[in-house]
Amino acid sequence: xxxxxxxxxxxxxxxxxxxxxxxxxxxxxxxxxxxxxxxxxxxxxxxxxxxxxxxxxxxxxxxxxxxxxxxxxxxxxxxxxxxxxxxxxxxxxxxxxxxxxxxxxxxxxxxxxxxxxxxxxxxxxxxxxxxxxxxxxxxxxxxxxxxxxxxxxxxxxxxxxxxxxxxxxxxxxxxxxxxxxxxxxxxxxxxxxxxxxxxxxxxxxxxxxxxxxxxxxxxxxxxxxxxxxxxxxxxxxxxxxxxxxxxxxxxxxxxxxxxxxxxxxxxxxxxxxxxxxxxxxxxxxxxxxxxxxxxxxxxxxxxxxxxxxxxxxxxxxxxxxxxxxxxxxxxxxxxxxxxxxxxxxxxxxxxxxxxxxxxxxxxxxxxxxxxxxxxxxxxxxxxxxxxxxxxxxxxxxxxxxxxxxxxxxxxxxxxxxxxxxxxxxxxxxxxxxxxxxxxxxxxxxxxxxxxxxxxxxxxxxxxxxxxxxxxxxxxxxxxxxxxxxxxxxxxxxxxxxxxx
Amino acid sequence: xxxxxxxxxxxxxxxxxxxxxxxxxxxxxxxxxxxxxxxxxxxxxxxxxxxxxxxxxxxxxxxxxxxxxxxxxxxxxxxxxxxxxxxxxxxxxxxxxxxxxxxxxxxxxxxxxxxxxxxxxxxxxxxxxxxxxxxxxxxxxxxxxxxxxxxxxxxxxxxxxxxxxxxxxxxxxxxxxxxxxxxxxxxxxxxxxxxxxxxxxxxxxxxxxxxx
Numbered sequence: 136x137x138x139x140x141x142x143x144x145x146x147x148x149x150x151x152x153x154x155x156x157x158x159x160x161x162x163x164x165x166x167x168x169x170x171x172x173x174x175x176x177x178x179x180x181x182x183x184x185x186x187x188x189x190x191x192x193x194x195x196x197x198x199x200x201x202x203x204x205x206x207x208x209x210x211x212x213x214x215x216x217x218x219x220x221x222x223x224x225x226x227x228x229x230x231x232x233x234x235x236x237x238x239x240x241x242x243x244x245x246x247x248x249x250x251x252x253x254x255x256x257x258x259x260x261x262x263x264x265x266x267x268x269x270x271x272x273x274x275x276x277x278x279x280x281x282x283x284x285x286x287x288x289x290x291x292x293x294x295x296x297x298x299x300x301x302x303x304x305x306x307x308x309x310x311x312x313x314x315x316x317x318x319x320x321x322x323x324x325x326x327x328x329x330x331x332x333x334x335x336x337x338x339x340x341x342x343x344x345x346x347x348x349x350x351x352x353x354x355x356x357x358x359x360x361x362x363x364x365x366x367x368x369x370x371x372x373x374x375x376x377x378x379x380x381x382x383x384x385x386x387x388x389x390x391x392x393x394x395x396x397x398x399x400x401x402x403x404x405x406x407x408x409x410x411x412x413x414x415x416x417x418x419x420x421x422x423x424x425x426x427x428x429x430x431x432x433x434x435x436x437x438x439x440x441x442x443x444x445x446x447x448x449x450x451x452x453x454x455x456x457x458x459x460x461x462x463x464x465x466x467x468x469x470x471x472x473x474x475x476x477x478x479x480x481x482x483x484x485x486x487x488x489x490x491x492x493x494x495x496x497x498x499x500x501x502x503x504x505x506x507x508x509x510x511x512x513x514x515x516x517x518x519x520x521x522x523x524x525x526x527x528x529x530x531x532x533x534x535x536x537x538x539x540x541x542x543x544x545x546x547x548x549x550x551x552x553x554x555x556x557x558x559x560x561x562x563x564x565x566x567x568x569x570x571x572x573x574x575x576x577x578x579x580x581x582x583x584x585x586x587x588x589x590x591x592x593x594x595x596x597x598x599x600x601x602x603x604x605x606x607x608x609x610x611x612x613x614x615x616x617x618x619x620x621x622x623x624x625x626x627x628x629x630x631x632x633x634x635x
Numbered sequence: 636x637x638x639x640x641x642x643x644x645x646x647x648x649x650x651x652x653x654x655x656x657x658x659x660x661x662x663x664x665x666x667x668x669x670x671x672x673x674x675x676x677x678x679x680x681x682x683x684x685x686x687x688x689x690x691x692x693x694x695x696x697x698x699x700x701x702x703x704x705x706x707x708x709x710x711x712x713x714x715x716x717x718x719x720x721x722x723x724x725x726x727x728x729x730x731x732x733x734x735x736x737x738x739x740x741x742x743x744x745x746x747x748x749x750x751x752x753x754x755x756x757x758x759x760x761x762x763x764x765x766x767x768x769x770x771x772x773x774x775x776x777x778x779x780x781x782x783x784x785x786x787x788x789x790x791x792x793x794x795x796x797x798x799x800x801x802x803x804x805x806x807x808x809x810x811x812x813x814x815x816x817x818x819x820x821x822x823x824x825x826x827x828x829x830x831x832x833x834x835x836x837x838x839x840x841x842x843x844x845x846x847x
Binding site: 209210215216218219220222223237239242326 | 686687690691693695697698721722723725726727729730734735736737
């Protein structure tokens with residue numbers, strides 16, 4: 136993502152209604168702004184410290200400021216989605232949303248997170264360019280275990296992240312939580328339990344290098360297995376310090392076919408076959424681009440030689456299970472946590488940076504570059520001296536031609552009961568009088584006699600318009616919810632105009 | 636309740652899914668647990684809730700289109716708001732609901748429960764679904780978890796249609812007293828409809844001070 140001049144951001148907010156005299160809004164005064172640490176299409180990320188006295192004093196906070204969308208459509212859906220999910224989840228290996236702030240004057244939205252000093256992108260780069268040796272076994276294993284642990288939490292809460300890549304896997308710096316992995320950037324994440332739209336409608340998911348083959352082949356329905364593929368790619372990258380499948384992205388809308396990326400995968404893993412992946416033939420691009428796909432022949436599937444692992448090691452076994460072509464056979468986060476690899480020495484630990492064996496050298500990773508010339512409003516005249524590299528940019532939202540959902544996959548059907556304390560209403564004070572079943576029935580019957588509900592019966596048959604659309608054979612599970620209608624109140628003439 | 640109807644009407648005009656409307660109504664009710672009607676004008680809060688819900692439920696509606704639809708179904712000047720007003724209110728609603736945006740609805744558990752109870756034939760589903768729809772005109776959704784509301788509606792249906800589901804209810808690990816209470820509240824709600832509310836509410840709304 137190119138580094139835009141901060142002036143541009145300032146420009147979009149500098150309109151007349153901003154606070155006069157540069158007075159900070161109240162919420163902003165609780166922070167000391169340090170500077171800008173990242174930027175993407177969504178907005179800008181700042182580093183700040185908490186000013187208030189108390190245990191949190193001096194604590195570092197990353198503040199993500201969302202740009203006002205240009206088309207005048209308020210808070211961006213990306214921001215809504217991120218707030219929505221982060222507000223509900225809490226796990227040691229998931230980034231923590233500390234606060235949300237709104238500046239009503241310029242209608243901007245700020246999300247405050249616990250600040251993480253490192254991310255896997257920087258760690259890998261540091262080893263590749265500066266240290267010139269691989270990341271030690273203990274660190275790789277601990278990072279991977281914690282990443283899987285966080286992912287397992289998300290998946291068991293029906294959330295797919297959809298944008299896992301090294302720059303989104305944060306690691307805490309010095310302090311109580313040093314070396315703890317935090318999964319970040321939920322701008323593309325979503326709940327997949329009962330989607331109102333086919334998942335592909337949201338367009339681009341997962342940066343192309345980490346994109347699972349079923350997505351590359353145009354799958355309409357996908358599952359949490361896409362995250363596991365990305366984890367596999369990240370695992371390999373941690374081992375070799377190089378992205379595993381570095382395909383050249385085809386940039387076009389809507390959602391072009393990424394042949395080169397697939398080709399890179401096939402080169403290492405060989406072509407998928409129908410025996411190994413039975414549903415392969417149903418994928419749109421597999422059918423339409425068959426000749427292109429099979430244009431090159433690769434005889435020698437050589438994943439182990441690429442990652443320099445013996446095929447017999449537990450590490451290789453785990454990796455190959457993550458990079459399984461068939462998403463239904465691919466290992467899940469929960470299964471991966473139980474894998475042999477994590478039960479052999481060195482065992483994974485909470486602080487990924489401090490090795491279990493003291494003789495091993497601790498690598499000191501560089502801290503994030505901070506551009507201290509920019510303030511919250513983005514008003515600065517000085518260009519940052521170096522590009523702020525965090526690679527954190529969310530790939531732009533492309534438009535995708537909406538596709539009608541076809542072919543039900545069984546994956547959204549059963550779920551845990553929705554018994555949750557979601558409704559944050561006031562506590563309910565129970566009624567002292569509890570009716571028995573018989574009493575309720577008596578009440579119901581008396582109502583029936585009184586005519587409250589009776590009218591429903593007589594009109595029911597004639598009133599075909601109020602039919603609830605029912606699930607038809609072969610129809611997708613997603614479309615069960617009927618459009619607004621079907622209140623039985625409409626059948627009760629009591630509130631209609633005939634009364635008057 | 637009146638505003639819930641308004642949201643539903645708007646949603647219908649825009650052809651939004653029921654879940655979006657249900658979420659919008661929930662937001663509105665949550666907003667008014669902390670804010671007064673005079674503080675936040677309900678005629679603006681309603682469309683803004685629908686707008687926010689459409690984003691949260693991944694069926695984003697253009698603000699311009701929403702404003703257009705308001706004009707179409709409510710030519711009355713008191714309902715007229717511009718895009719800017721809706722966007723501002725969207726922010727205020729976000730604050731008022733304290734950024735809790737995930738809402739679960741009884742509908743999904745309802746289908747599963749009905750199947751489980753062997754009551755999934757068309758007529759019973761339709762009746763129960765209607766009952767659930769009507770619960771959005773009450774405060775129940777703020778006070779009880781959605782699966783219990785769904786159960787209460789099934790309970791009413793089975794009592795009303797004289798289906799013997801007592802054994803099935805006994806097997807469920809739920810507090811039947813709560814379910815019964817919810818059922819009673821729903822029935823009370825139908826009772827209260829005997830008095831013509833619509834007019835009263837319209838009168839009350841007219842008395843609200845206009846902020847314009």
